[in-house]
Amino acid sequence: MYRGRFAPSPTGHLHLGSLVAAMASYCDARHHHGQWLLRIEDVDQSRSHEGVADHIIATLARYGFFWDEPIVYQSQRTARYDAALARLMAAHHVYRCVCSRQKLQGLPKGVTGEPIYSQDCRHLSDESLRNARHFAWRVKVDTPAQTHPLISFEDRIAGRFSQDLVKDHGDFIVKRRDGYYAYHLSVVVDDAEQNITHIVRGADLLNNTPRHLWLNTLLGYPNASYAHVPVVTNARGEKLSKQTLAPMLPDDPMPSLLKAWQFLGQVDPDRGFDTPAAFWAWAFGAWRGFAQK
Numbered sequence: 001m002y003r004g005r006f007a008p009s010p011t012g013h014l015h016l017g018s019l020v021a022a023m024a025s026y027c028d029a030r031h032h033h034g035q036w037l038l039r040i041e042d043v044d045q046s047r048s049h050e051g052v053a054d055h056i057i058a059t060l061a062r063y064g065f066f067w068d069e070p071i072v073y074q075s076q077r078t079a080r081y082d083a084a085l086a087r088l089m090a091a092h093h094v095y096r097c098v099c100s101r102q103k104l105q106g107l108p109k110g111v112t113g114e115p116i117y118s119q120d121c122r123h124l125s126d127e128s129l130r131n132a133r134h135f136a137w138r139v140k141v142d143t144p145a146q147t148h149p150l151i152s153f154e155d156r157i158a159g160r161f162s163q164d165l166v167k168d169h170g171d172f173i174v175k176r177r178d179g180y181y182a183y184h185l186s187v188v189v190d191d192a193e194q195n196i197t198h199i200v201r202g203a204d205l206l207n208n209t210p211r212h213l214w215l216n217t218l219l220g221y222p223n224a225s226y227a228h229v230p231v232v233t234n235a236r237g238e239k240l241s242k243q244t245l246a247p248m249l250p251d252d253p254m255p256s257l258l259k260a261w262q263f264l265g266q267v268d269p270d271r272g273f274d275t276p277a278a279f280w281a282w283a284f285g286a287w288r289g290f291a292q293k
Helices: 016-031 052-062 078-090 100-104 183-193 203-219 253-263 278-286
Strands: 001-004 035-040 096-099 136-139 150-155 159-164 174-175 198-202 224-230
Touching: 001 198, 001 224, 016 198, 016 253, 016 278, 035 052, 035 174, 078 096, 078 136, 078 174, 078 203, 078 224, 136 203, 150 203, 150 224, 159 203, 174 183, 183 203, 183 253, 198 203, 203 224, 253 278
Parallel strands: 001 035, 198 224
Antiparallel strands: 096 136, 136 174, 150 159
């Protein structure tokens, strides 16, 4: 069975860009007679704001979204991430990194603008790390059998997409110095344990996917199908976000639902809709999927 999900972070209220991603995943799941889940990605409590998760949930309900299982909160799943990290540790796929932020900022930048890690801490001895009070955990992006893993997958929108993890990223963090788990590990564990088969999300996350596929390989998880939808931008060409002061979704759902539908390139409705329920009843059948580049 098709199982999709929408997984917002409670760092800010939903805006049109959020609605586009939610609608794409929701319609694709319902059109294929699948299930659709809601997950609140609040693993980083330092960035989560009080009351925002409740506001996100209330907004989705007002806009007519219905999820098929109880909402999952990442902040309640730390034990699951601990278990995944323990498995990586037992297989010697991770190591402690004590590099400072200042040192990392001086490294060359990769395809996502993040530093390409130079593996300085990979071969440090346990003795040299004995007194380290603050450290991150990094996952190795190569193995003796695969020194330059080229990770490739077929995205339903972007087409064939590949990355050399050694050249493009280097060993990446799965648990931060402050004790919070990184997005890469938490999202991989959650998608696998929730049996997500189809991941539909914003194109700004496309460059993250090869790292997620690498973690799937190391942890023995199956790979999902991916579709990365275009992101909504403002007049300056910036992605809508809290940082770019994107306005929150209005109380009246219908204008924004129709705007999101049109942004996704779907067929224009030949009728008016008084309620979100009426719109969704039509949209699930009218959904025509994604156009590949």
